[in-house]
Amino acid sequence: MGAWDITCKDLRLLMRDRRALVMLLALPLIFITILGFSTGQMAGWRESNQVLQIALLNEDGGPLAQQVAHSLSRRDGLQITRVESREQAQDLMNRRDVNAAIYIGPNFHEQVEELTLGDILDPTNGVLKQGLSKLDMEVVHTPTFLTSGSLVADLVFADTLKTLVPHVAGKNALARRYMDRARSRRIELENAEPEREKPTRSESLPLPEQQRGSLVYQQLVPAYTVLFMFFLVNIMSRSFLAERDLGTLRRLQIAPITRTAMLTGKTVPFLILSLVQSSLLFLAGRLLYGMSWGPEPWLLIPVIASTSLAATTLGLLTATLVKSESQVSAYANTLVITMAGISGCFMPRRWLPEAMQQLSLGTPHAWSLIAFDELLAREVVAPTIVYRSCGMLLLFALGFFILGWCRFRAWEE
Amino acid sequence: MSLLQVSDLRKSYDGRLAVRGISFQVNAGEVVGLLGPNGAGKSTTMMMLAGLLRPDAGTIHIDGEPFVPTNARFRRLLGVVPQDLAVYPELTPRENLTFFGRLYGLRGHELEARIAEVLEQIGLTRQADDKAGTFSGGMKRRLNFGVALLHQPKLLILDEPTVGVDPQSRSHLLDAVRHISERGVSVLYASHYMEEVEAVCERVIIIDRGQIVAAGAVRELLSRTAGDVRMSVDRIGTLSERLGALAAIETGSNGGGTIVLSMAETAAQPLCQRLTRVLSVLAEEQIEVKAIETREANLERLFLELTGRTLRD
Numbered sequence: 052m053g054a055w056d057i058t059c060k061d062l063r064l065l066m067r068d069r070r071a072l073v074m075l076l077a078l079p080l081i082f083i084t085i086l087g088f089s090t091g092q093m094a095g096w097r098e099s100n101q102v103l104q105i106a107l108l109n110e111d112g113g114p115l116a117q118q119v120a121h122s123l124s125r126r127d128g129l130q131i132t133r134v135e136s137r138e139q140a141q142d143l144m145n146r147r148d149v150n151a152a153i154y155i156g157p158n159f160h161e162q163v164e165e166l167t168l169g170d171i172l173d174p175t176n177g178v179l180k181q182g183l184s185k186l187d188m189e190v191v192h193t194p195t196f197l198t199s200g201s202l203v204a205d206l207v208f209a210d211t212l213k214t215l216v217p218h219v220a221g222k223n224a225l226a227r228r229y230m231d232r233a234r235s236r237r238i239e240l241e242n243a244e245p246e247r248e249k250p251t252r253s254e255s256l257p258l259p260e261q262q263r264g265s266l267v268y269q270q271l272v273p274a275y276t277v278l279f280m281f282f283l284v285n286i287m288s289r290s291f292l293a294e295r296d297l298g299t300l301r302r303l304q305i306a307p308i309t310r311t312a313m314l315t316g317k318t319v320p321f322l323i324l325s326l327v328q329s330s331l332l333f334l335a336g337r338l339l340y341g342m343s344w345g346p347e348p349w350l351l352i353p354v355i356a357s358t359s360l361a362a363t364t365l366g367l368l369t370a371t372l373v374k375s376e377s378q379v380s381a382y383a384n385t386l387v388i389t390m391a392g393i394s395g396c397f398m399p400r401r402w403l404p405e406a407m408q409q410l411s412l413g414t415p416h417a418w419s420l421i422a423f424d425e426l427l428a429r430e431v432v433a434p435t436i437v438y439r440s441c442g443m444l445l446l447f448a449l450g451f452f453i454l455g456w457c458r459f460r461a462w463e464e
Numbered sequence: 465m466s467l468l469q470v471s472d473l474r475k476s477y478d479g480r481l482a483v484r485g486i487s488f489q490v491n492a493g494e495v496v497g498l499l500g501p502n503g504a505g506k507s508t509t510m511m512m513l514a515g516l517l518r519p520d521a522g523t524i525h526i527d528g529e530p531f532v533p534t535n536a537r538f539r540r541l542l543g544v545v546p547q548d549l550a551v552y553p554e555l556t557p558r559e560n561l562t563f564f565g566r567l568y569g570l571r572g573h574e575l576e577a578r579i580a581e582v583l584e585q586i587g588l589t590r591q592a593d594d595k596a597g598t599f600s601g602g603m604k605r606r607l608n609f610g611v612a613l614l615h616q617p618k619l620l621i622l623d624e625p626t627v628g629v630d631p632q633s634r635s636h637l638l639d640a641v642r643h644i645s646e647r648g649v650s651v652l653y654a655s656h657y658m659e660e661v662e663a664v665c666e667r668v669i670i671i672d673r674g675q676i677v678a679a680g681a682v683r684e685l686l687s688r689t690a691g692d693v694r695m696s697v698d699r700i701g702t703l704s705e706r707l708g709a710l711a712a713i714e715t716g717s718n719g720g721g722t723i724v725l726s727m728a729e730t731a732a733q734p735l736c737q738r739l740t741r742v743l744s745v746l747a748e749e750q751i752e753v754k755a756i757e758t759r760e761a762n763l764e765r766l767f768l769e770l771t772g773r774t775l776r777d
Binding site for chain 1: 514515516540542546563
């Protein structure tokens with residue numbers, strides 16, 4: 052019962068320490084929001100920044116040109132803006148509102164009608180070797196878009212050919228027969244409605260767009276949740292120091308409770324706080340930032356719990372090592388920030404060099420991030436990876452608690 | 465029967481001996497003072513008795529059994545008032561008492577009744593729900609004292625319980641000590657304020673530099689020293705030769721000094737005769753007496769005589 056009494060007392064003291072509560076609960080939210088906004092634009096994670104902005108001018112206006120324009124507008128990665136004139140397209144490029152412009156000239160239809168099946172089947176050697184210009188089409192781009200400009204031109208060329216193939220092939224009797232047969236087979240397959248195979252893990256990367264939520268927060272929320280969970284080390288150390296400075300630690304030491312009960316009682320309030328903090332951050336991530344909890348949201352619970360345990364027991368160990376407030380500021384903060392930096396809290400783990408990724412496995416942060424990545428960034432979760440990470444986090448927690456217990460005993464004596 | 469028996473207790477820090485073989489006992493219901501200047505070894509002794517420090521040598525028996533600090537039974541027998549204000553300033557006295565009471569296994573109505581009783585005892589009933597951090601030093605000391613009383617210990621260890629408190633709170637605390645000793649609780653009272661020790665203790669142990677220099681009942685210890693009559697004069701002249709062994713002469717500045725007549729019963733002549741003789745010599749020498757004062761025998765004087773130092777050194 053002694054441990055629970057200490058827990059209740061510390062929770063009551065924490066509730067009255069508004070500054071600490073703000074630091075633990077509001078600060079991470081503010082931090083994630085600010086970083087979400089800023090890095091979202093800088094790193095190109097915002098969805099609108101991930102697509103190419105293209106202006107499209109259809110001067111032909113015929114059905115085939117419409118078909119080409121429609122096909123291009125449905126391409127992933129392209130955001131098509133219809134314009135009325137070349138001047139308007141140029142103006143958009145000058146203002147950097149679009150990266151490139153596609154012009155479908157007034158002679159497009161006539162040029163297409165001149166094509167034969169052979170031109171389509173061998174575009175590199177036939178009349179189409181001149182590229183889009185043979186179809187009275189043109190792709191222009193801004194000077195800053197030099198490298199990607201030719202890629203866009205190739206993409207437009209390929210997409211246009213794909214659209215034109217049925218039309219040009221339809222003019223050939225033999226090709227028309229094959230096309231009819233292929234259409235019938237497709238209808239048969241569609242009617243049969245075969246059961247979709249569940250994607251395997253290797254082909255499931257990454258999570259589909261509709262389940263992915265906001266990409267920035269999908270990365271930021273778990274990373275900064277882990278970072279701030281371990282910032283408890285600072286507040287726990289200060290709590291121990293305060294207890295020692297007040298002299299109340301001596302009162303606890305002479306009370307009829309065991310050392311284990313006392314240390315457990317001092318640890319549990321921060322564990323509860325950590326659980327509340329991380330749950331709130333994930334909830335805010337979902338409600339405010341539109342992040343997804345992944346296909347197996349219930350698995351977040353053991354990961355959050357084991358990470359909290361590792362964080363609070365590390366706090367306990369640190370509390371027995373520091374002797375003053377200035378040591379808390381110097382050592383505890385350095386420890387937390389270094390571990391966060393090594394493990395990949397500040398940038399996605401896959402961006403870290405291989406050696407650093409291996410080194411980071413010596414931190415609890417890394418195991419937590421691995422588990423969160425598995426849960427939040429995959430279409431199909433591999434439970435063994437999550438369980439292994441939780442196991443490692445629990446081992447860290449056990450190790451930290453035992454070391455803290457031994458340090459405390461040595462410190463008492 | 466003695467509730468606390470201490471034998472040849474020793475403790476050193478980094479090779480420096482803080483306690484050098486202290487032995488004493490405290491009987492049930494007795495208030496024993498541990499008197500000594502700062503650094504004499506009082507707090508170290510108290511911490512060993514509270515189980516917070518492990519002695520290098522020596523034994524401690526409580527209630528007839530060897531003291532095992534980790535044993536909860538012994539911890540319940542002890543009530544400790546540390547020198548620090550060991551209470552939570554963010555909690556109210558009621559919350560502080562509730563927390564510590566629960567640690568000692570008190571629950572429900574029993575706990576509530578004890579809290580009410582202790583609040584009354586320490587005079588904080590009206591402030592029971594105010595934050596302790598807003599209290600004066602004296603009120604915090606009273607709360608610090610109350611926490612140790614809550615679980616009704618058989619032996620109360622008080623380490624400088626009145627440091628920095630106002631006279632009203634000091635008087636309140638001393639009354640409370642007398643009150644609980646009347647209920648049969650043994651008290652070990654460490655202080656460097658000899659007035660307090662004289663006021664509440666039946667027996668006194670005087671320690672200096674980690675050793676006991678005197679121990680016994682207050683009356684007995686006081687009988688080992690004596691008061692004196694001190695006469696300040698404007699010049700000394702040939703007083704030393706004329707008064708001889710009748711009185712001691714302390715030379716002051718500007719040729720003046722002080723004539724000191726001991727009130728010890730062991731002196732060669734009664735005080736009255738010696739005083740008459742001194743006054744007649746002063747009249748003959750036409751030396752003017754500027755002031756006369758008497759100093760009573762007290763533990764401070766005894767300590768000075770025993771160690772050559774004052775308690776506040």
